[in-house]
Amino acid sequence: MTLRLPPQPGEWIDRATPVNFTFEGQAYTGYAGDSVTSALWGAGERVLGRSFKYHRPRGLMSLANHDINVMLEDGTAINMRGDVLPLARGMELRAVNTLGGLKGDKYAVLEWMAPLLPAGFYYKAFHKPKALFPFWENVIRRMAGLGVMNPQAPRGEAIKQHRHCDVLVIGAGPAGLSAALTAAKKGVRVILADENARIGGTLGYDHAGQPTALETLARLQSEVASHPNIELLPAHYAAGWYTDHLVPLVGPSGMIKVRAGKVVVAMGAFEQPAVFRNNDLPGVMLGSASQRLIHRYAVKPFQRAVVLAGNDQAQRVVMDLHQAGVEVVAYVDLRPDADCTVIRQLGIPIYLGNCVQEALGKHAVEGVRISRWDGQGHPDPDTSMTIACDGVAVSVGWAPAAALLYQSGCKMRFDDAAQQFVPERLAPGMFAAGRVNGIYGLEAALEDGERAAREALGLATGVARAAETGSSHPWPIVPHTANKNFLDFDEDLQLKDFETAAQESFDNIELMKRFTTVGMGPSQGKHSNMNAIRVLARLRGEPIPKVGSTTARPFFHPVPLGHLAGRTFHPERRTPMHDWHAAHGATFATVGVWQRPAYYGTDKAKAVEAEVKAVRHAVGMIDVSTLGKFEVHGPQAGELLERFYTGHFVNQRVGTTRYALLLDEAGVMLDDGIVARLSNDCYYVTASTSNAATVYREMTRRLQTWGLEATIVNLTGSYGGLNLAGPHSQSLLKLLTDLDLAALANGGVAEGMVAGVQARVINVRFVAELAYEIHAPAQDIARIWLALEEAGRSVGLKPFGTDTQRLLRLEMGHFIIGQDTDGLTNPLEAGLQWVLANDKPFYLGQRSLKLLAEKPVSKRLVGFMLEAPPATLPDECCLVLRAGKIVGRLTSIAQSPTLGQVIGLAYVASEDAAPGSRITIRHQNGRDVVATVVPTPFIGVAP
């Protein structure tokens, strides 16, 4: 049976393009422009989904983008809503959340168990006996949730874009269109977004039998489309509002992050369901849903309809149904005194002051039972009568789509006359127009849009006109002894669940939400919160403003995870020699943002041992381009360094280097490096790889606060460096430079040509007794590297990586800040009194160290050797014990190939710091290991 109407003016479907698809294994045909839901409904299907908890058959409810009755999966994507999913050729769709298919869903048995599953049942049931809980947990977990994820699904590419505009208008109904045009005509850049595939809002479907709305729509559409200042984004919903007007618009292909100067929220209102028994039966739908079916998709919603009215819009629905050829068999108005002149002329039976008590039928509406009532939830059973029909259109009230207003900090108030929340005080830069303000009439909405835009542009000040009355009924809720009168369709919550919650004292709005889970389903309360608030207010005997509403958080609408996921960009920095390392088999390690060779080869132990051997007996070379490198210029450059680091630098001779230790104000060690004085007013400073950015940042800040005459130039990226270490390093380097290397002994620095490149050569002793760091501009450093590599072959030069470097420095007895120190370590514990120039008036941390120096130092960092190394070495961070008490920890440990001993650094009690003391280390296996404290450096003190 097909329910397609003859062509309707303004319809969205393209009748020339039929589209074949399958649903639950059965073939269907719709048209291009259809949504899946409209195509199925048009094909005469009624059961399109199953409810979340009781697996009740569901049809369509709102057909307005937030209808969760119809949720689909296609084997790749899950939980696609049928009312927004555009029909496409060859789709193979299934309903989510069924066992054995939609028609014969075996989980439907749960409905018979409903009395055992009241709201909050999972807080109470199945916990006893305890032994059975894992069984129940397994059952519940299998049944809970929606859709089955396919881990093999191909990764989709969701594009992210950024846009800027002066005014962002969200919602392209009459108010939004009017606001956008008003703003655009004043010359500002406007983005107009709407979640629907086509703009127009109510103009596109709420015709009330009059085609004039379409003329207005056509005029506005062409004005908007032709205006150069307006960017139109249909099929994009605003997912949330973030500080300073950042609004992500989510569309079919990705996300557009809009930074707006001002935001006009013209998102309209959600039509609200009425609460009566079986109000979820397929065939019961919102009045606006039936209008959308007719005007957008040319689908006849029913053959014989009952219209349940509670507001003035219901009669517009009657007129549209009537014009579409639907026989309206009854107009049932909750109000006793509605003016029904128009529909009376159509000859439709009118029942004023009546309610629908229940919908009848098993899988679809077959009739309704109505009765007189007092308008307050008390039907008079003596007057009840049954009317046969195949559909119920419900038009009783609205709730504003105010989520973005709430998120921006707007204060809302409940307007008693309009029975709707409306903005009371908007956040700066936020404006509201149309139905969110409670303004429903077409002319009034157009005017309100213009007003909002003028206010946004600062051309007018004032307030929105008063909200209109007559759009929302204060109590569209009918109790029923047999229940199944649903307030929340997402979570299958019945009226009695709220009464239960209140009885159990969960009668605060936030508590009730959590106990009943109202508004926590996929539509986030868009169709349930208003009625829930009404019920709670009545249960508490308080007015609605006292009950309040829950917080609306992003997202306004479920956003596919693929739209949120990043594109797995992983920025990394590479040194100028990176390609050489890769070509020579380096295994890379990530050090901060840098890629550095850890060692060369694939067998770590063997590679490190060979590299250590080369450095100790011949020569090795490591890429140190990642070091922080700064030049400090100016007459007070030395003064800056003297305050920044612990040592003396003003009196430092040109051509020398000094150790630089950086403390924070509490005296904790932050970083170390060297300071080389290149000339009277120029110092060259290095910092460790991982702290380079922080040291530069801190130095520039101190330079400002101290107001010194100096300049800091960050050369970290523009200079590269390498370290040539080992007994042959000097003779090898001599082959490539005329610099007097012998004069550089004991930490000298010189500038000159190395391998034809202008470079800085520094004598350092971090990894070996004899070693040179060579720094040169990043574009040149590789030439030095290659020249050394070539010249060094005959003397056994090997490149080495960071793993080897760590071992080499340990053999040298050097600690690494961050490895052998932590966020509390001070230089007194690390044995660095010699670098504290306390004769200076000031350096960072000095005052705190003065305080610390007055107290005994409880632990000290020392070198140790294991007496009888176990097969598995103790891990770093193993505890050091003294008489059963924790006194420190092990910070570095390694088998030294040079010494044939296991060496390391550890914090020990001060009493045990002298060489020769024996210390106890608690191995991770629980046994104690004994070590001897030895002087550092380790090499040169062979046992």
Place this chain on the structure above:
Amino acid sequence: MKLLTCPINGPRPLEEFAYGGEIREMPDPQTCSDSAWADYVFHRDGAPGPKREWWYHVPSGTWLVAERDTASDVVSRTYLLGEA
């Protein structure tokens, strides 16, 4: 995402900035008492309200001063140190 106005680069998204803490006057280490110094080093005034804060625009390496009310998270003014 909040916007912060860098005095050099104009309004930029917050993700480009690093917070540098409240601007506090260092007592004279030569003359202040031990407890005054400890108070300076370890104590922070976390009470919400108007603060002068250090912010760092990372891509351009610019330190700036922001006057921010931490109760409302409204930044009333940003400027370079010394240009107040």
